[in-house]
Amino acid sequence: AQKITQTQPGMFVQEKEAVTLDCTYDTSDPSYGLFWYKQPSSGEMIFLIYQGSYDQQNATEGRYSLNFQKARKSANLVISASQLGDSAMYFCAMTTSGTYKYIFGTGTRLKVLA
Amino acid sequence: DADVTQTPRNRITKTGKRIMLECSQTKGHDRMYWYRQDPGLGLRLIYYSFDVKDINKGEISDGYSVSRQAQAKFSLSLESAIPNQTALYFCATSPGQARETQYFGPGTRLLVL
Numbered sequence: 001a002q003k004i005t006q007t008q009p010g011m012f013v014q015e016k017e018a019v020t021l022d023c024t025y026d027t028s029d030p031s032y033g034l035f036w037y038k039q040p041s042s043g044e045m046i047f048l049i050y051q052g053s054y055d056q057q058n059a060t061e062g063r064y065s066l067n068f069q070k071a072r073k074s075a076n077l078v079i080s081a082s083q084l085g086d087s088a089m090y091f092c093a094m095t096t097s098g099t100y101k102y103i104f105g106t107g108t109r110l111k112v113l114a
Numbered sequence: 115d116a117d118v119t120q121t122p123r124n125r126i127t128k129t130g131k132r133i134m135l136e137c138s139q140t141k142g143h144d145r146m147y148w149y150r151q152d153p154g155l156g157l158r159l160i161y162y163s164f165d166v167k168d169i170n171k172g173e174i175s176d177g178y179s180v181s182r183q184a185q186a187k188f189s190l191s192l193e194s195a196i197p198n199q200t201a202l203y204f205c206a207t208s209p210g211q212a213r214e215t216q217y218f219g220p221g222t223r224l225l226v227l
Binding site: 044050 | 154155159162214215216218
C-alpha cells in the first residue's frame with residue numbers, strides 16, 4: 001500500500017535561515033511522483049515543487065528544493081532563506097503510475113520567527 | 115480570474131439537509147477530484163473523475179455523491195448532511211500527464227450543525 005509520512009507536526013525557524021521539512025514515502029511502484037504543497041492560513045493549496053522517481057537530479061524551484069533520497073524513500077523539502085510569509089502548513093503528496101490519485105501526508109505546520 | 119473556482123466558499127447547514135458544492139475550471143483539464151480536509155488528517159479523496167463518463171469512488175465516498183455535468187464542472191452532494199461531514203472541501207484538476215500536478219480550488223468551509 002502507498003503511504004506518505006510526515007513526522008513533524010510543527011516546526012519553528014528563524015527568519016533568513018534554512019529549514020528542512022521531512023517526508024518519507026512507501027510504494028512498490030517504480031514509477032511515482034512526489035509533490036509539496038503549501039497551505040497558508042487563508043486555506044488555499046499552492047503547488048511548490050515536483051520530483052519524479054526517474055529524475056536524476058533533485059528538483060529546485062526558487063528558494064525551494066527537494067532532497068530526494070530514493071534508497072531511503074525520503075523526499076524532504078528544503079526552504080532556504082526563510083521569510084515570514086513562509087509560515088504555513090506544508091503537505092507532501094505522492095502519485096503512482098496508472099492511478100493518478102494523490103496520497104497526502106498529515107502535514108507540517110511551519111512558523112517563521114522574526 | 116481563478117482557474118478553479120468553488121461555490122459556495124462557506125456554508126452552514128443543518129443535520130439531514132441536502133447540499134451541493136460546485137466546482138468549475140477553465141484549465142481545460144479532463145481530470146477532476148474532490149477532497150476533504152480535517153485537522154491532523156491531511157487531505158482525503160472523496161471522488162474523482164477522469165472524464166465526463168468516468169467517475170470513481172475515493173477512499174471516503176460514503177455519504178457523498180458527485181455529478182460531472184461537463185468537462186469543466188464537477189459537483190459534490192451531501193444527500194443528508196451529518197455533523198462529522200464538517201470539514202474543508204477542495205476541488206482539484208489535473209491534465210492527465212505523467213507529471214500530474216493537481217491544481218486546487220480555494221476550498222469550501224462546511225459546517226453541519
